Amino acid sequence: MLFNVRFPCQHLAPCCYVMADSNLSVRMSYSNISDEDLQKLVQNFIRECPDSGIKTVLGYLNSVGIREVVQRSRVMETMRLVDPVGTICRGLGIAVIHSRVYSVPSPLWHIDGNHTLKRWRIVIHGGIDGYSRKITFLTASNNNQASTVLKAFITAVQKFGLPIRVRSDKGGENVEVARYMLRSFITGRSVHNQRIERLRRDVRCVVTVNYHFNSDNEVDLACIHFVMLPRLNQHLELFSVAWDRHSLSTERGRSPQLLWIRGQLVANTSIPDPSCEQVYFMCWPTPLNREDTVVVPDTPEDVRTQVHMLLQERIDPLRDSDCFGMDICLEALQLARHTLPHLF
Numbered sequence: 274m275l276f277n278v279r280f281p282c283q284h285l286a287p288c289c290y291v292m293a294d295s296n297l298s299v300r301m302s303y304s305n306i307s308d309e310d311l312q313k314l315v316q317n318f319i320r321e322c323p324d325s326g327i328k329t330v331l332g333y334l335n336s337v338g339i340r341e342v343v344q345r346s347r348v349m350e351t352m353r354l355v356d357p358v359g360t361i362c363r364g365l366g367i368a369v370i371h372s373r374v375y376s377v378p379s380p381l382w383h384i385d386g387n388h389t390l391k392r393w394r395i396v397i398h399g400g401i402d403g404y405s406r407k408i409t410f411l412t413a414s415n416n417n418q419a420s421t422v423l424k425a426f427i428t429a430v431q432k433f434g435l436p437i438r439v440r441s442d443k444g445g446e447n448v449e450v451a452r453y454m455l456r457s458f459i460t461g462r463s464v465h466n467q468r469i470e471r472l473r474r475d476v477r478c479v480v481t482v483n484y485h486f487n488s489d490n491e492v493d494l495a496c497i498h499f500v501m502l503p504r505l506n507q508h509l510e511l512f513s514v515a516w517d518r519h520s521l522s523t524e525r526g527r528s529p530q531l532l533w534i535r536g537q538l539v540a541n542t543s544i545p546d547p548s549c550e551q552v553y554f555m556c557w558p559t560p561l562n563r564e565d566t567v568v569v570p571d572t573p574e575d576v577r578t579q580v581h582m583l584l585q586e587r588i589d590p591l592r593d594s595d596c597f598g599m600d601i602c603l604e605a606l607q608l609a610r611h612t613l614p615h616l617f
Contacts, residue, residue, distance in 0.1 A: 304343045306343065308347075308351070311343065311347065311348070311351050312351050312354065312355055314333075314334060314337065315330060315334075315348065315351045315352060315355055316355040316356075318330060318333045318511075318515070319352070319355060319356045319359065320595070321508055321511055322508065322511065322512055322515070323356070323359055324359065325515070327345065327348060327349055327352065328519040328520050329512075329515045329516065329519050330348055330352060330515070331343070331345065331348055331518075331519060331520065332514075332515040332516060332517065332518035332519030332520075332528065333511075333514070333515035333518070334348070335518040335528075336514040336515055336517075336518050380402065380403075380404070380434075380436040380437050380438070380536075381402070381403040381404070381436060381437065381438045381439070381440060382400050382401065382402055382403065382409055382429075382436040382438070382439045382440070383400065383401050383403055383439075383440050383441070383469035384398070384399065384400040384401075384422070384426065384439060384440070384441045384447060384450065384469060385398075385399065385441055385442060385444075385469040385470070385473060386398050386399075386417060386422070386444065386446055386567065387399065387473050387476060388417075388567050390413075391417075391567065391569060393494060393497055393501075394415050394416070394494055394498070394569050394570060394571075394572065395413055395414070395415060395498070395501070395502065395505070396413070396414060396415075396416065396417045396567075396569055397411065397412070397413045397476060397505075397509065398410070398411075398412055398414070398421065398422050398425050398446075399411040399412075399469060399472055399473070399476065400425070400426065400429055400439075400469070401469050401472050402433075402436075402529070402533060403440070404532065404533075404536055405529045405530075405532035405533035405535075405536055406472075406521065406529040406532070407433075407517050407529040407530060407532070407533040408472065408513040408516055408517060408529070409429040409432075409433055410425045410426065410428060410429040411472075411476070411509045411510075411512070411513050412425045412506060412509065413502055413505040413506050413509060414502070415498050415502065415569070415571075415572065416569050416571065417446050417566060417567050417568070417569040418446065419445065419446050419447065419448050419449035419450075419566075420449060421446075422446050422447060422449065422450055423449035423450050423453060426439075426450045426453065427453070436454075438454075439451075439454050441469075444566055444567065445566030446566050446567070472516075475512075475516070476509070476512065491572055491573060491576050491616075492576060492580060492609050492610070492613065492616045493606055493609075494572055495572050495576055495577045495580035495581070495609075496580060496584065496602060496605040496606045496609050497602060498572070498577075499580065499581055499584045499588070499590060499605060500584075500588065500590040500598055500601050500602045500605050501590075501598060501602060503590045503591055504590060504591060504594075504597070504598045507591060516529065517529045517530040517533075518530050576616055579613060579616065580609055580613065580616075583608065583609060583612055583613065584605050584608070584609070587608055588601065588604065588605050588608070589601075
């Protein structure tokens with residue numbers, strides 16, 4: 274399992290103490306995947322996440338089960354062939370977030386919301402492990418409520434265990450996570466929440482740039498949510514898997530997934546019990562302010578219900594599309610306007 278995430282033998286041996294004792298070794302070989310198959314894989318990924326760079330594409334190739342190493346030069350040449358314009362544009366439009374020296378002795382998650390699509394009442398909430406940069410959760414929803422953030426956070430806790438600390442800005446949408454973590458919550462200016470800010474930039478460049486529509490009508494928004502939320506979450510999942518396996522230049526080419534596993538093996542820290550009163554109890558010196566919450570209006574329940582009941586019978590939001598689901602969304606809008614004129 275560790276070899277599948279490219280865990281180097283020299284790092285695995287000190288953690289498990291079995292490689293040398295058992296005379297085990299692994300010789301990483303280059304993949305013999307054909308140029309045609311490689312082009313298909315890269316083209317499919319670039320079509321879904323068009324602004325992905327070489328490291329993200331390499332991470333994606335590893336995530337789809339290609340255990341052997343695909344030479345970086347082969348992937349770069351393939352990207353130039355299948356997406357020549359995008360390759361040039363990415364090289365000209367790189368934005369840099371300056372890094373700080375980062376040292377966290379215990380598991381610390383950074384969480385934040387991405388409001389790029391707020392105009393269409395869509396918010397992306399994400400969390401990232403500070404040490405390894407592994408994405409712990411990344412979901413899109415049609416609201417910015419604290420209960421939605423808490424639900425995503427608890428799902429991540431069930432998968433990866435409870436972190437010792439959580440850091441966020443002082444947005445009111447994070448208050449329920451703060452209550453869940455009790456004293457283990459750090460707040461501050463969003464600009465200092467470096468790990469999640471970098472993730473937000475990459476999500477914006479690779480995913481959300483493809484989901485901009487022009488609509489102020491409640492029925493149109495309900496149609497957009499029906500079609501685009503499942504597609505957006507599917508793209509976020511694809512991005513997360515590729516991100517967790519892309520190499521980090523500041524970590525000598527190691528991936529977030531590798532750093533996460535290495536941290537678990539080396540630290541071997543037990544997951545804290547949230548019911549332990551000696552560690553967790555309700556006490557904030559500076560409480561979070563619900564008034565700082567970014568307000569996302571709700572679509573009327575009757576409109577959302579009627580639109581969803583209609584579209585569930587006629588529209589598959591996840592079917593193949595060459596334009597990021599825009600054709601499916603237009604089909605849904607036309608169907609709603611024709612079938613539900615009384616809502617307009």
